[in-house]
Amino acid sequence: xxxxxxNSPSLSVQEGRISILNCDxxxxxxxxFLWYKKYPAEGPTFLxxxxxxxxxxxxxxxxxxxxxxxxxxxLHIVPSQPGDSAVYFCAASDAGYALNFxxxxxxxxxx
Amino acid sequence: xxxxxxxxxxxxxxxxxxVTFRCDPISEHNRLYWYRQTLGQGPEFLTYFQNEAQxxxxxxxxxxxxxxxxxxxFSTLEIQRTExxxxxxxxxxxxxxxxxxxxxxxxxxxxxxVL
Numbered sequence: 001x002x003x004x005x006x007n008s009p010s011l012s013v014q015e016g017r018i019s020i021l022n023c024d025x026x027x028x029x030x031x032x033f034l035w036y037k038k039y040p041a042e043g044p045t046f047l048x049x050x051x052x053x054x055x056x057x058x059x060x061x062x063x064x065x066x067x068x069x070x071x072x073x074x075l076h077i078v079p080s081q082p083g084d085s086a087v088y089f090c091a092a093s094d095a096g097y098a099l100n101f102x103x104x105x106x107x108x109x110x111x
Numbered sequence: 112x113x114x115x116x117x118x119x120x121x122x123x124x125x126x127x128x129x130v131t132f133r134c135d136p137i138s139e140h141n142r143l144y145w146y147r148q149t150l151g152q153g154p155e156f157l158t159y160f161q162n163e164a165q166x167x168x169x170x171x172x173x174x175x176x177x178x179x180x181x182x183x184x185f186s187t188l189e190i191q192r193t194e195x196x197x198x199x200x201x202x203x204x205x206x207x208x209x210x211x212x213x214x215x216x217x218x219x220x221x222x223x224x225v226l
Binding site: 004032034036042045046089093097098100101102103104 | 115117142144146151152153154155156159166167169202204213214215216217218219220
């Protein structure tokens, strides 16, 4: 049973615009959420995280928003750059070790 | 490079053979994780170690799979009697317990193809 869902397999955005990637989860025990970026033939690279006690965390061009009541989080990338083109995975944890991943969203940023 | 390293990067084997993968975590990290990723899916948790102790195993880790971390540093993942369904990317990650949020840092993975 998929506890973390990324319902958009792909997203295309123009360079300079905002990219919004969405993620929903079903397990209310999840207390820690992360976003990873993955290029082909490489392992996932950690981007940004947020704990359940916060509703927003920002790091440069990347901001993660958490809506616990809706069990929803999103990653905003502003401004989007061609180098941001990759697969983005949302992950969540409830026990501090195993990460539960979504299936990923492939982002394409076009010039 | 002081990131997580994995060896080999690619492995092609015939069904029924045994394979072993190695993971070297970031040197000061005390937690080490194994995940498996198949096409179109996100990584799936297999098992994790805190120092040399294996503390959790997923139901995905059948009895043909065994993982070790003998001295709390590098880890090995062995698959015995490989099956075609074992074809996947095997990812290793490490983290440092006690730094607050437990961010896991991943290696490049070992891609296994079972013919």
